[in-house]
Amino acid sequence: MLKNKEFVMSVMLQVIVLLILVVLLRVHIVDSIYIVLLGGVVMIGIHIWYTRRRYQEMKKLTEYISSFQYGKESLDLLDNREGELSILKNQLYKMCLTLLHQKELLKRDKIFLANAISDISxxxxxxxxxxxxxxxxxxxxxxxxxxxxxxxxxxxxxxxxxxxxxxxxxxxxxxxxGSVTFREDSVNIKRLLEKACNSFLVQMDVNDQTLTIEGDENLSLICDQAWTLEAISNIVKNCIEHTKVGGSITISYSDNHLYTLIEIADTGVGIQQEDLPHIFERFYRGKNASTDSVGIGLALSKSIIVEQKGAIEVESTPEVGSKFRLKFYR
CATH class of the missing domain: 1.10.287.130 (Signal transduction histidine kinase, dimerisation/phosphotransfer (DHp) domain)
Known part of the structure; x- marks a missing residue:
């Protein structure tokens, strides 16, 4: 309350008036009855002035909230002064900022949903x-x-x-x-990779493609086996689809103090540089995408890995091949 300048000013004025009244009563310049009446009128005037100022500020706040409610997005409410009303203004300013941000996110989600429905259909x-x-x-x-x-x-x-x-x-x-609860199991990495590739062995055999898995057979990974299997399978599937007949897929894995690394490399057609920043976006199909590509497998893989506190990167050279790096942090 004492930080409110208007309140402090009102109190000071009333104190000054009281001091003047005390002086007038002591010197008997005016009858005491007139001094008391004068003091009362001045006090009432000060109270009316202070109350009117507060009502004006409250009216401005009400008008601002009404205009914001009906679509005005001007954020001219910030107040650097001290006092209860200033605190209220600043809190309303923060609330309006949050609402504007949420509105922007909802608009973006609406556009994304419309595009997603179009892509799905x-x-x-x-x-x-x-x-x-x-x-x-x-x-x-x-x-x-x-x-x-x-x-x-x-x-x-x-x-x-x-x-x-x-x-x-x-x-x-x-x-x-956010309805998925990821398990934290100790999974043998080699067996995990072999299981992820098993369903593609016939397809690779038909395409005369070779598969190599390199790494310590005893190395394990803390992850949700089912979901991680899904993520790796989608990446391997993508590599096979973009590797020509006679090509190869090489999967290697290692471990350090920070993370477990799984690298999946192919000798395929590669990814164009302008497509690299977008390949993990849903329904994105690059220039070298296969005819059967939907553009959802890599997006799903990234979501699974990120949800397990991991990261995925890719580097690629057209007509040479691509390499996906999966990092599972400790």
């Missing part, structure tokens, strides 16, 4: 169209048995692609919502 539209066409063709009586098997395989492939996309989106949604 586009990704689902392609396999759905393919399934519809194949189903119509299967109804033809004169269709050969070989063609029927081919169209059935195509339908199953399209359904697998849709299922993978939907599952990946659900996983990302769970991570975004």
């Amino acid at each position: 586009h990704q689902l539209k392609t396999p759905l169209t393919s399934i519809t066409v194949m189903a119509d063709l299967l109804e033809q009586q004169e269709l050969s048995e070989e063609k029927r098997k081919e169209f059935t395989r195509n339908i199953l492939n399209s359904l697998d692609r849709m299922r993978w996309l939907i599952q990946s989106l659900l996983k990302i949604a769970k991570l975004d919502a």
